[in-house]
Amino acid sequence: MIVHGPEPTVRTTCPYCGVGCGVLATPDGQGGAAIAGDSEHPANFGRLCSKGSALGETLSLENRLLHPQVDGVRVPWETALTEVADGLHAVAEAHGPESIAFYLSGQLLTEDYYVANKLAKGFIGTPHVDTNSRLCMSSAVAAHRRAFGSDTVPGCYEDLDEADLIVLVGSNAAWCHPILFRRMADARARRGTKIVTIDPRRTQTAEESDLFLGLRPGSDVALFSGLLVHLADGGFADARFVAEHTAGLDGALERARRIAPDIAAVAAATGLAPAEIGAFYDLFAGTRRVVTAFSQGVNQSAQGTDKGNSIINCHLVTGRIGAVGTGPFSLTGQPNAMGGREVGGLANMLAAHMHFTPEEVDRVRRFWGAPRIITGEGMKAVALFEAIQRGRIKALWVMGTNPLVSMPRADAIREALTGLDLYVVSEAVADSDTARGLGRKTVLLPAQAWGEKDGTVTNSERRISRQRRFLASPGEARPDWQALAEVGRRLGHAKAFAFPSAAAVFREHAGLSAFENGGTRDFDIGGLMDIPDAAYAVSLPVQWPLPKKSGPPGRRQGRARLFADGRFYTFDRRARFVAVQPPALAQGVSDEHPFVLNTGRVRDHWHTMTRTGKSQRLSAHRAVPFVEVHPDDAATHGLTEGGIARVSTPHGAAELEVTVTDAVPPGTLFMPMHWGGAYASRARVGALVRGMPDPVSGQPELKATPAAAAPVAYRTRGLLLSRGQVALPEGWWWARAAIAGGWGVQFATQEGSREVALTVRGLMRTDALRGLELAEYADHARDRYRCAVYDGQTLVAYLACAPCDARPDWEAAKALFAAPEPEAAERRALLSGRAATAAAGPTVCACHGVGLDAITASIRDGAGTVEAVGAACKAGTNCGSCIPEIRRMLVSETAKAA
Incomplete structure (x- = not known):
């Protein structure tokens, strides 16, 4: 017998949010991997959140798209690529290249993103290339460009460690960026940093803050306009910085005074009490080291750009930008939203942070040798999908995203996609809403998933990190850049798309960033344009800008902060104050939609x-x-x-x-x-x-x-637990979740227990289940039914239903199902509906799998602090995102004891 030793550990990067945490993945040789945080990665220093910690549980091939398909039929890659290339050519010939669109994703690697933009914008000749990052951070991009002349995040994560005040606006960082929030909490413990949260909801982040401002939805502009007035009129402005490095304060301040002349006006607009507004203004004015971090609550708004600029205005007027512990900071939602911005993934950008001046268009044209370089902006996501509805877009290629779930008015979009002449989806999973065949010609291309991909991503602090392959690609999955390059070659552009590797794509991307730059553009990674394959394979995380002049090869260092010298990327090198519009509060609320x-x-x-x-x-x-x-x-x-x-x-x-x-x-x-x-x-x-x-x-x-x-008055509520997924009937309400040992689905229906039993047992009576033992309890007069299906001693399925006010206990049923061969007491419990032993209750700490009951027990046994609870049962000792919930439990249990 041959005994294989452990696979080598691979350094890679988490595929979730924009924090960009380093991950250590150790393959187990069977398609899985052990996951740990990388203590040497500067984004997380070894910490991982609950999602990152559980990455090893997401590597199964269940529901993977493993082979190319055309109209639901498996075909060879050659056939699928021919269908794509021929289809794009036919659509361009019949309707023009602008009838073709690409919809990309912040979960693509930079190399994939780069080739997609080069193909579409330089060689097919369509400007209609946008990304799901449009839904995430494009308002932050626009605010940066208006203020700085470039899409530049000024600071870095170290500023969160060194700030004395952190203002979180529209950001539930405790749940959405938990590793960064732990850094903020550490700063509070170490240096007394104050945390202010501004959000209509009292989120978990708000509960952990020193001051919470629960303002009226959409009123952020009024709050920060009032702050600008307070800072300017109260003598808190940095007069020298404003005079030497900015422009436009008078106009911005005049507008701010019209919107929010005093605290009373701010209170009327925001719904906040004057005292809490005053407390925030005094705290901001009196603290030099301030970081204002904003996220989707700011960006995902019909006034998102103005909200961002109203925040930036307050940092410019006080000169709090570019220095340690200061600055506005956009917290990015996706792992490579910034990498997509670098390569021109947004419809209003060209690659390498260039736009559509004649000089920049010509520069990209010459670098690419692009015969059909676009000369203007394409349609942004909402307009792009509306154009599909109108029949203006005839071919759409979707990569790595699920717009039929995430896009606004998604039902109308789903209907519109049925009219496409060509619908291409590059996807790792087969059962996403978007991967289901919709167009007249639907081509599915199996993409690599995390663990199989090889390339780079850029996080929220401009840090480029490697995602490295540690698993073999299953089935026929291929890199996205490779499929795109092959289509480019089939369209007649062999030389432009002759990329032998991801490293070659990265070198070209880096070369374009440096091409005729000379310090005029913020994005410059020319220091990496000649990186050999071997160095690319082992490259360490590095921040941009990283021009060639930053040092000798192998020792070039990026810059952690920009604008410390007061020089921005506008034509006169001055930052711009922006006169923002008055708040656009929620409109359309009525008796019908209150x-x-x-x-x-x-x-x-x-x-x-x-x-x-x-x-x-x-x-x-x-x-x-x-x-x-x-x-x-x-x-x-x-x-x-x-x-x-x-x-x-x-x-x-x-x-x-x-x-x-x-x-x-x-x-x-x-x-x-x-x-x-x-x-x-x-x-x-x-x-x-x-x-x-x-x-x-x-x-x-x-x-x-x-x-x-x-x-909704359903008659019956129930649950079905099984080793594999079971589809429930159309018309029932249901929600599916992974459970220990298989899958669980909770459901509701207008059917009574007898009809539920017959329907679900009929669904389960496939060939695979015939001949198995069925133990059941039926009381149809009271609408109650339970049954367990056994293969010998092994429990393979469990069904329970009851009237809505007596619905089965989900947590208890899951606990029983977790043991594949239940003892006699557990068998009786399955039919009686009574737990044989106490369940752990709903999970509170996902990192360590600690349930509500275990935490409650530790509190009752004397654990009176979050730290004591962690010592007793480990809850809250990893990423800390469950700490707000533990605090609430401490308060609740203390009140009960009193």
Whole structure:
């Protein structure tokens, strides 16, 4: 027998948010890997959040797209690529190259992104190349460009360590960027840093802050306009910096005075108390080292660019930019949103942070040798999909994203895609909403997933890191850049797309960044344009800019901060104050749609769950899609905790489990963005939101859609646990989650228990289950039914249903199902519906799999602090994103004891 030794550990980068944490992956030789944080990576120093810690649980080939398909039929790669190239050529010939569009993703590697933009914008000749990053951070990009003349993030993560005040605006960093939030919490413990959170919701981040400002949705501009007035009129401006390095203060200040002349006006606009506004203004004015970090609550707005500029104005007027512990900081949502910006992944950019002046167009044309270089902006995401509806776009290539879940008015988009002449999807999973055949000609191309890819990503602090391959590509999956290059060659551009490797693509990308630059453009990584393959393979994380003149090869260092010298990238090298528009508060609220619908992320899931949905650990905290509603609104509208509500807007509807909480203000709802058609029956957030675009950035509004909510009176609630996935009937409400040992689905239906039993048993009675033992309990007179299916001693499925007010216990059933061969007591418990032993309760700490009951027990045994709870049961000792929940439990249990 041959005994294989352990596979070597590979340094790579996490594929989730824009923090860009370093990961150590040790393959197990069987398609999986052990995952740990990389203590040498400067983004995380070894820490990982719950999602990063569970990456090893997401590597299975279940639901993977493994082979090319044309119209649902498996074909060789050669056939699929011919279909794509011939289809693009035919569409361009018949309707012009501008009838072709590409929709890309911040989860692509930079090398993939670069080749896609080169092919589309330089050789096919279409400007219509946009990305799901349009939905994420394009308003921050536009704000940077208006203020700095370039899309430059001025600071770095070290500024969070060194700030004395951190202001978080529209950012639930404790859940969405937990590793950065731990750095902020560490700074508070070490140097007394104050944390202020500004958000309509009282998020987990808000609960951990020193000051929480729960302002009215959309009123950020009023708050920061008032701050600008306070700083200028109170003598807190840096007069020398303003005079020597900026322009436009008078106009911006005049506009700010009209919007928010005093604290009373700010209070009227924001709904905040004058005292808390004054406390924030005094704290900001009196603290030199201030970082203002903003994220989707700012960006995903019809006024997102102005919100960003109103924040930047306050840093410019005080000169708090470019120095240690200061500056505005855009917290990016996706792992390579910034890499996509570097290569021109947005429709209003060319590659290497160049735009559409004649000189820049000509520069890119000459560097690429591009015969059909575009000369102007393409359509941004919302307009692009509207053009498909109008028939203007005839061919669409989607790569690494799921717009039928995430795009606004997604139901209309789904209908529009059926009219395409060519629909190409490069995807790693087969069951995403977007990968299901829609166009007249649908081509699916199997892409590599994380662990198989090889290339680079750039995080929120401009740090380029390597994603390295540590698993073999399954089936026929290929790199995206390779498929794009092959199509380019088939279209007659062999020389331009003769890339032998990802390293070769990266060298060309770096070369373009340096081409005729001379310090006139912020993005310059010319120091890497001659990196050999061997050096690329082992390259360490590095920040840009990194021009050739930054040092000898192998020792070139990037810059952590920009603008310390007061020189920006405008024509006169001065930063610009921007006169922003008055706040655009939620419009369209009416008797028919009395709520404002807000959307966002949850702690343990990512985007549309195509990766995190495979992990039972990550599915244990929130297993079903939900809507948060204030107690007063719940009482008024007949909504109850745990019941199902139909949330509707003029664009679509969803059915979600109700969470009653005062974390949302009256008159608002909150719905998570993650659940698509693979994991829930009716929970696609994109179907509901109206997506009114910001007039400057084109980023759609995802935080303020008029909505209605009403209870749905289902007759029966139930659950089905099985070793494999089982599809439930059309018309039932359901939500699927990974569980220990298989899959679980919670459901609701108008059917009674007898009909449920017959229907589900019929679905389970496949050839694979015939002849197995069925143990059941039936009381159809009271609408109760439970059954367990055994293969010998092995439990293979469990079904339970009851009236809605007596629905089966999900946590207890999961605990019983986790043991594949239950003992006699557990068998009886399955049929009785009573737990044989105490369940752990809902998971609170996903990193260590610690349940509610274990934490409660440790508190009752005397653990009176978060640290003591961690010492007792490990909860909260890794990424810390569960700490706000543990704090609430400490308060609750202390109150009970009292």
